[in-house]
Amino acid sequence: MACRSISSIILVLLLGVICTATVVYGGHQVWWLVGGDNRWSFGVDGWVKDKPIQAGNILVFSYDPEMHDVVEVDEAAYNTCTMPSNGGTRHTSGRDRIEVREGKSFFICSTPGHCTKGMKIAITA
Numbered sequence: 363m364a365c366r367s368i369s370s371i372i373l374v375l376l377l378g379v380i381c382t383a384t385v386v387y388g389g390h391q392v393w394w395l396v397g398g399d400n401r402w403s404f405g406v407d408g409w410v411k412d413k414p415i416q417a418g419n420i421l422v423f424s425y426d427p428e429m430h431d432v433v434e435v436d437e438a439a440y441n442t443c444t445m446p447s448n449g450g451t452r453h454t455s456g457r458d459r460i461e462v463r464e465g466k467s468f469f470i471c472s473t474p475g476h477c478t479k480g481m482k483i484a485i486t487a
């Protein structure tokens with residue numbers, strides 16, 4: 363049993379080193395171009411469904427900033443396509459890079475009518 367405990371500790375330490383190295387060097391960091399060839403656009407909620415997106419991955423939202431934006435919102439705002447009372451966190455560069463956090467994340471386009479056309483994604487990482 364003692365050996366197993368030590369093995370577990372070593373494994374955890376190793377994983378810690380690997381994770382730290384990934385963050386520092388970016389060697390194995392996974393980047394996702396949200397929406398693939400269609401980029402951040404209508405119906406992107408369908409694109410996200412089968413993607414094994416994990417915490418620490420980078421989402422790249424590519425779009426025309428004169429037409430669209432990316433707003434990180436809460437689940438209720440995501441479901442109803444309304445802006446949250448706190449306004450959410452808005453990104454407007456046209457090429458936003460956002461690191462995925464552990465847990466649930468929700469992103470919508472705040473241009474009127476776009477979210478209801480599927481310009482939104484929900485991620486569980």
Ligand SMILES: [Cu+2]
Nearest residue numbers: 430471473476
């Ligand atoms: Cu839009």
